[in-house]
Amino acid sequence: MKRTNILIAVLLFFQIMLRGQQKENxxxxxxxxxxxxxxxxxxxxxxxxxxxxxxxxxxxxxxxxxxFVGMPSFHSLGDPGYQYWLTHTPHGTIVDNPNGLGEEMNRKVSYTGDAISMYxxxxxxxxxxxxxxxxxxxxxxxxxxxxxxxxxxxxxxxxxxxxxxxxxxxxxxxxxxxxxxxxxxxxxxxxxxxxxxxxxxxxxxxxxxxxxxxxxxxxxxxxxxxxxxxxxxxxxxxxxxxxxxxxxxxxxxxxxxxxxxxxxxxxxxxxxxxxxxxxxxxxxxxxxxxxxxxxxxxxxxxxxxxxxxxxxxxxxxxxxxxxxxx
Structure with a gap:
């Protein structure tokens, strides 16, 4: 009886192993x-x-x-989170004058630009x-x-x-x-x-x-x-x-x-x-x-x-x- 129980246990083990290791192609x-x-x-x-x-x-x-910044992400796997930043702001454009059109124009026409980085x-x-x-x-x-x-x-x-x-x-x-x-x-x-x-x-x-x-x-x-x-x-x-x-x-x-x-x-x-x-x-x-x-x-x-x-x-x-x- 003991030998039979051992044999059954071994067979069950191999059945479980086979099911768990079915070939994936x-x-x-x-x-x-x-x-x-x-x-x-x-x-x-x-x-x-x-x-x-x-x-x-x-x-x-x-x-x-x-x-949005702080949204769910895969950071636990080392992947980057969502990042957002402004590249142009209405007041910053007045100060930096990136378009070369001067303070008067940049006060009249506001300019906002932005960028993102994400997985x-x-x-x-x-x-x-x-x-x-x-x-x-x-x-x-x-x-x-x-x-x-x-x-x-x-x-x-x-x-x-x-x-x-x-x-x-x-x-x-x-x-x-x-x-x-x-x-x-x-x-x-x-x-x-x-x-x-x-x-x-x-x-x-x-x-x-x-x-x-x-x-x-x-x-x-x-x-x-x-x-x-x-x-x-x-x-x-x-x-x-x-x-x-x-x-x-x-x-x-x-x-x-x-x-x-x-x-x-x-x-x-x-x-x-x-x-x-x-x-x-x-x-x-x-x-x-x-x-x-x-x-x-x-x-x-x-x-x-x-x-x-x-x-x-x-x-x-x-x-x-x-x-x-x-």
């Missing part, structure tokens, strides 16, 4: 060896026109957050497919040895991200479940419960936005950054492999929850989406107004800055309610 694009945008290829002129034709209201929901993954932004890779490669097998120069990636940079127009769906998990606990990994059961309560279905090619409720604390960086909930790997796989979604987003700092579910990968959701499946996602969305008005289906329209070679870019997404299917 960089994906090869079904859109060809030069593809740089992954599932955003699912958009077509017809699909965009179809969703635009269903807009039922002129009311616009801004899904982006504000940028590309601050505020509402989209992650490009070069942001995370696996085993020395990024999506579609591109490598830094061949495709990364001193001025950024030659493949899958933020400049390749097209304007996005698609059916958007809000999954208001924080409303369906109540307050989401710290470090909670949202499951596919949570998402299905949310869909049922909201009375909607997902379609292939959708943009799915997940509300954890974390955006409520965005103005308080220490609270916003503290043990936030996010989506789990199993739930992401359900959205991708069973529902065929095109793009994902959430209102927390880094989309997935921490600590990670795998011991051999500190960002398994990031690498699964970006490197394995070619699916970009949006972080630090503002979804509170959609939630308040119970707007769960909408035309999602967004465009990012064309930052050549960058691993991400600020995004200004908007939502316009659409007519529901009868």
């Amino acid at each position: 960089v994906g090869v694009s079904p859109w060809g060896p030069q593809d740089q945008i992954g599932t955003l290829n699912m958009m077509t002129e017809d699909s965009m026109l179809q969703v635009l034709s269903k807009i039922s209201s002129g009311k616009t929901y801004d899904l982006s957050v504000e940028y 590309t993954h601050m505020g509402t932004h989209i992650d490009a497919l070069n942001h995370f890779g696996l085993d020395g490669k990024i999506w579609n097998g591109f490598t830094p040895e061949e495709h990364l120069g001193d001025k950024g990636w030659k493949r899958t940079g933020a400049e390749t991200i097209p304007p996005i127009i698609a059916r958007g769906v809000l999954l208001d998990v924080a409303d369906a479940k109540g307050p989401v606990p710290k470090n909670y990994h949202i499951t596919s059961q949570d998402l299905q419960l949310t869909l049922k309560k909201q009375g909607i279905n997902l379609n292939s090619g959708d943009v799915v936005l997940i509300r954890t409720g974390q955006a409520e604390f965005y103005e308080d960086a220490s609270h916003y950054l503290d043990n936030y909930p996010g989506i789990g790997l199993e739930a992401v796989k359900w959205l991708v492999e069973d529902q065929g979604i095109m793009l994902l987003g959430a209102d927390n700092l880094s989309f997935e929850a921490f600590p990670p579910e795998r011991e051999d990968n500190w960002v398994p959701v990031h690498t699964y989406l970006l490197a394995e499946k070619g699916i970009m996602f949006i972080e630090q969305l503002f979804l509170e107004e959609l939630s308040k008005d119970k707007v769960y289906e909408f035309a999602f329209i967004a465009a990012s800055l064309k930052l050549r070679g960058a691993s991400g870019s600020p995004l200004r997404p908007i939502a316009l309610p659409i007519t529901k299917k009868k």
Whole structure:
């Protein structure tokens, strides 16, 4: 009996190890060896026109957050925070006379100018497919040895991200479940419960936005950054492999929850989406107004800055309610 128990324990151990160490491989694009945008290829002129034709209201929901000094950032990883400074002020222009037009002109015409410095993954932004890779490669097998120069990636940079127009769906998990606990990994059961309560279905090619409720604390960086909930790997796989979604987003700092579910990968959701499946996602969305008005289906329209070679870019997404299917 003792020997049998030991054998069972050993078998269970190896089963757990195998599950924990399932091989993760960089994906090869079904859109060809030069593809740089992954599932955003699912958009077509017809699909965009179809969703635009269903807009039922002129009311616009801004899904982006504000940028300000002291805003939440990835400073714990050594990335720079948001900085803002004035380059010209009305009185300073009078004193410095930078345009050479003299005091009288500069008293009449006030002049204010400013500049910013920031990490590309601050505020509402989209992650490009070069942001995370696996085993020395990024999506579609591109490598830094061949495709990364001193001025950024030659493949899958933020400049390749097209304007996005698609059916958007809000999954208001924080409303369906109540307050989401710290470090909670949202499951596919949570998402299905949310869909049922909201009375909607997902379609292939959708943009799915997940509300954890974390955006409520965005103005308080220490609270916003503290043990936030996010989506789990199993739930992401359900959205991708069973529902065929095109793009994902959430209102927390880094989309997935921490600590990670795998011991051999500190960002398994990031690498699964970006490197394995070619699916970009949006972080630090503002979804509170959609939630308040119970707007769960909408035309999602967004465009990012064309930052050549960058691993991400600020995004200004908007939502316009659409007519529901009868």
